[in-house]
Amino acid sequence: MATLSGLCVLLLAALSRAVAGDNVTPVYFTDGDVLTLNVTRSDTKPIQNILWKFNGNLLAERVQNKAPLELFGTFIGRTDLSIADARLVVRNMSKADTGAYSVEINSKVHAQSYDAKWIKVLRQPEVVMRPLTCSPVSESCTLSCEADTTEAGPVTHSWKMGVNQLKVSTKDMQINKTDHVNDETITCLISNPLGEQVSAPINNPFYVAPTNNTPGIVVPILLVLCVVVVVVVVLVLWKRKLGPFKNRDATKTVSTTLSPLGGVSGTPSEEHGLTEKGVNETA
Incomplete structure (x- = not known):
């Protein structure tokens, strides 16, 4: 018991x-x-x-x-x-x-x-590319996030390609010319329970700058300019076509309203009478 x-x-x-x-x-x-x-x-x-x-x-x-x-x-x-x-x-x-x-x-x-x-406070890491001869003609390259993590406690690694945060928890990461052509820069981050440190960005050897895609802007501008030109031409032609008619009407108006002497004309009979009266008075 x-x-x-x-x-x-x-x-x-x-x-x-x-x-x-x-x-x-x-x-x-x-x-x-x-x-x-x-x-x-x-x-x-x-x-x-x-x-x-x-x-x-x-x-x-x-x-x-x-x-x-x-x-x-x-x-x-x-x-x-x-x-x-x-x-x-x-x-x-x-x-x-x-x-x-x-x-x-x-x-x-x-x-x-x-x-x-x-634990120690982390220091800023550095992105190291391997091989050192990595270039745009390479098929792939390996990136390493280098930092002194001795006695730094549990350390996690992550990577940022361009502006995109990647969920990669390893010190090393492989990139290739097929999947990473749109990311201009590469940055690595390390963190421990005391804080986080970010590396300086490096250029991505596989980055391909986007072409200047201007047709999407130029085409509408050209269309507007064409419309404006057409409207101006039509207005000019319209004014030129109506010009002779306006002058003819003006000529008719002047000939019926103004006498050769610059006075106001009346009817043919009135004009004849005035002429005879002037002759008689002179005589």
Whole structure:
């Protein structure tokens, strides 16, 4: 019976460790960062005491209404602990702070823990083309996104062809003259949990500039010009055709209204009488 009880205790302990292991959250930092560790609780009971540990050693402890915050070791003077939600904040992190962070709430080990890892900030990568003799006459070329990623943590790579973001998660990528003629430039991106760095763009050896497709614009312009020319010619011809008729009408009007002497003419009889009267008076 005692053996069975001992076996049950071992099984429960192993199960607890397995559950705790499933809740280990990796977090990343670099020199000078602020590390914030939040705790997710399903228990609604008020927190009476909190104990944080770093690699199994005491880090911070606080007891509600009984003892103020107590810090230990290298965490003194740069650590805060919230009694309300058990959140731990550590400032001015360094590589020495790499390790496991666990917490006990109300004297019980919480399932959630953290694995804090120090990593380097990424530097700008460079696109390297292989072979170096890659040219428009080549069938294909290999691109490599080169950067120092030592101790940079998990690093992902992606590529941008022209303005199109490609979902490529490898350091190297192959291009060819068939599928990449429309992409003028090539850029690579690398990222880690601390941020992202983008390379300077390089020219794509397989890029083919689009031809100047002007007919689509020229044709409508030419049509409009033709219409304008036709309208102008028609107007000119119309005016020229009506010109003699307008002059003839004007001549007729003048001849019937003006006398040879520049006065106003009347009827033939009146004009004859006036002439005779003038002769008689003169005589």
